[in-house]
Amino acid sequence: MPPSAMEYNDFTGWMFGLERFGIKLGLENISEFLSRIGNPERDFKSVHVTGTNGKGSVCVLVSEILRKHGLNVGLYTSPHLVDFRERIKVNGREISEKDVVRIGLELRETMQAMASEDREKQLTFFEFTTALAFRYFSDRKVDIVVAEVGMGGRLDATNVLAPEVSVITRIGLEHTNYLGTTIPDIAREKAGIIKNGVGAITCEKRPEALSVIESACSRKNAPLRVLGKDFDVSRIRMTLNGTEFDYDGAKPLKDLKVRLLGGYQAENAAAAIAAVEGLVERGVSVSEEELREGLWGARWPGRMDIVSRRPLVILDGSHNPDGVATTVSVLRQLRLAPLTFVIGCMDDKDARGIVRALAPIAAKMIVTQARYKRALSAEVLHRIVNEEFDGAAEVEPGANAALEKGLKDVAGKGLCVIGSLYLVGEAIEWWSSKSESQQAPAHKV
Numbered sequence: 001m002p003p004s005a006m007e008y009n010d011f012t013g014w015m016f017g018l019e020r021f022g023i024k025l026g027l028e029n030i031s032e033f034l035s036r037i038g039n040p041e042r043d044f045k046s047v048h049v050t051g052t053n054g055k056g057s058v059c060v061l062v063s064e065i066l067r068k069h070g071l072n073v074g075l076y077t078s079p080h081l082v083d084f085r086e087r088i089k090v091n092g093r094e095i096s097e098k099d100v101v102r103i104g105l106e107l108r109e110t111m112q113a114m115a116s117e118d119r120e121k122q123l124t125f126f127e128f129t130t131a132l133a134f135r136y137f138s139d140r141k142v143d144i145v146v147a148e149v150g151m152g153g154r155l156d157a158t159n160v161l162a163p164e165v166s167v168i169t170r171i172g173l174e175h176t177n178y179l180g181t182t183i184p185d186i187a188r189e190k191a192g193i194i195k196n197g198v199g200a201i202t203c204e205k206r207p208e209a210l211s212v213i214e215s216a217c218s219r220k221n222a223p224l225r226v227l228g229k230d231f232d233v234s235r236i237r238m239t240l241n242g243t244e245f246d247y248d249g250a251k252p253l254k255d256l257k258v259r260l261l262g263g264y265q266a267e268n269a270a271a272a273i274a275a276v277e278g279l280v281e282r283g284v285s286v287s288e289e290e291l292r293e294g295l296w297g298a299r300w301p302g303r304m305d306i307v308s309r310r311p312l313v314i315l316d317g318s319h320n321p322d323g324v325a326t327t328v329s330v331l332r333q334l335r336l337a338p339l340t341f342v343i344g345c346m347d348d349k350d351a352r353g354i355v356r357a358l359a360p361i362a363a364k365m366i367v368t369q370a371r372y373k374r375a376l377s378a379e380v381l382h383r384i385v386n387e388e389f390d391g392a393a394e395v396e397p398g399a400n401a402a403l404e405k406g407l408k409d410v411a412g413k414g415l416c417v418i419g420s421l422y423l424v425g426e427a428i429e430w431w432s433s434k435s436e437s438q439q440a441p442a443h444k445v
Contacts, residue, residue, distance in 0.1 A: 008097035011104055012084050018125035019373075025155035025178060029114075030127045034160060036110050037131065040138035044074065045282075046161045047275055050149035050190045051169025053323045054203065054268040057260055057300050058167055061272035063146040065294030066279075067091055069286045074137040074145035076158070078126070081302050081317075081425035088133045090140050095133075103135050126150050130157040144284075152179045154192020165278035166193045166222075167271055168202040171209045172322035175348065183209050191216035199278045203227045203271050231274045233266045238333060240306060245269070250277045253288065258295050261304040262330040269295055302424040304330060307431055311407065312336065312414025315428065317421035319346065321353030324418065328361055331416070337361035338412035342402050343385070344368045344423040347376040354419055355381075355388045363412030364392040368402035370422035399426045 034041055047062055049055045056077050063075040073091055080086035085094035107128065115122040123131075130150075137145050144164070149156045152175065153168075168190050171183060179189045187209040194200050194216045204210050205228055217224040225231055231249035238244075242259040245266035246252070258269050272295075276286050304327060305315045314336070318324045331337045338361050345351040358365070367382040369375040382395040392411070396402035406415045417427040 008101055011101045015104065015125060015128065018128055021122055021124050023178065024124050025152065027155060027160060029121050029123055030130065030157040031160055033111065033114060033123060033131055036114065037107060037135060040134045041160050043138040044142050045144040046163045047146045047165050048158065048161050048163040048193050049167040050153040050193050052172040052174050052320065054169040054264065055148050057265060057268040057303065058169055058272050059146045059148045060298045060300045061269055061295060062275050064298040065272065065276050065286060065291050066144060068290040068294040071143040074142040076133045076145060076147045078148060078150050079421055081421060081428055088136055090142060095136055099136060103132050107132055107135065127157045149193065151175055152189035154189050159193055162195060163198060164282045165275050166195065166198060166200045167275050168204060168213060169271060170203050172320055174320050184212050187212035194220055194222050196220045197222060199223045201225050201271050201274045201278065203267050225274055227267060227270060231270055233270045236263045236266045238263055240334065247273055249274055256292060256295055258298060260300055264326050302421060302428060311410065313431065314416040315424045316416060316418045317424045318418055319349055319420050321350050321357050324354050324357040328357055331361060336413055338363035339414055339416045340364045340406050340410045340412055342366045342368060342406045342415065342417045343419040344370050345376045345381055345419045346374045348374065351376055351381055352384050352388060355385050359389045362389060362391055365389055366402050366406045367393065367395045368399050369397055370399060370420055370426055372422045399423060400430050403427055403430050
């Protein structure tokens with residue numbers, strides 16, 4: 001199809017087709033490709049964020065604070081929930097469909113030329129979209145980009161950045177076939193984003209992970225600030241409207257508020273504040289008012305997201321046992337358990353661990369699968385649920401049908417969709433469609 005006839009859906013369909021090249025960790029191809037298109041990643045400052053849980057929340061919080069300060073801010077996160085454009089934003093606004101196609105077609109020619117020289121130089125989906133994002137941010141002349149690592153850190157395509165500050169959130173076992181099978185292995189990959197002389201922030205406290213991060217910072221002469229030691233949170237209060245907390249850092253702050261739900265979001269917010277304090281040392285002076293407004297203005301759909309209270313409907317993208325266990329703790333503290341869970345997982349996740357974490361507060365589980373090639377089959381997940389959960393369990397492979405069943409035959413205090421961001425993305429579309437048909441708001445109450 002000629003470029004003039006190329007539409008957004010056609011082009012994103014082609015981009016998603018790049019997933020057939022799989023995941024290739026390494027910086028050689030992305031570095032060469034960026035060089036061929038003029039190294040757009042050098043045209044802006046950046047904050048680089050990795051970790052297992054909470055990295056997306058930290059990115060959104062940092063970007064909102066910097067926006068309130070008046071900077072032109074790019075935000076790069078993954079995966080998206082409904083539309084690819086969610087991954088690439090400037091000042092809170094998604095990249096336009098026109099710009100995705102315009103930039104993407106230009107980059108595709110360069111990518112194809114590079115791959116024709118050597119088949120091993122074929123870009124993956126994530127490498128291509130990372131380059132697209134960086135070119136867009138360069139075109140928009142952003143002052144700073146807040147970028148979330150896709151996988152790991154050391155060999156992730158985003159690690160071509162030279163950040164002003166690096167952030168490592170809490171670490172758990174994930175992507176063990178790529179990153180290693182132990183917490184120290186994974187911490188070592190995450191710590192790969194630490195750069196020579198560049199300050200780092202971490203929420204990680206466990207000695208086996210923290211020691212790895214500390215060693216990396218020592219080798220690279222990178223000042224490290226650790227949650228609970230160099231900055232901290234206290235007096236955490238949770239309601240259905242969000243989370244309040246006090247912060248003790250470069251400047252103590254009381255009664256800070258975020259819309260994001262859960263005590264762990266206070267830690268994520270603290271990491272975001274500490275990162276912004278690191279930027280102050282680099283010449284970005286954020287006022288207390290800007291910081292407070294940025295924290296409160298941050299929204300991150302699909303993460304402990306109460307989209308309805310009557311009936312209670314919660315969408316939560318937690319997709320590993322540590323993240324799900326944290327969600328369970330929050331639900332208990334807010335007295336929202338027991339619940340009916342609509343659950344789906346990816347085939348590279350610890351589905352058994354996720355089910356075990358949910359079982360104590362589940363009134364019922366409805367097993368399904370997202371429309372995604374890496375989705376664990378509903379039948380396999382159902383067998384796991386039956387082995388790990390003594391309560392009522394049903395299987396409904398179609399996500400929409402499973403969601404309808406869960407809402408119609410809800411047991412406990414409400415419905416919670418969990419286990420996969422891809423499933424949550426489908427649930428957002430389902431709930432929005434249902435709300436529109438009933439002329440009800442599809443946003444938080």
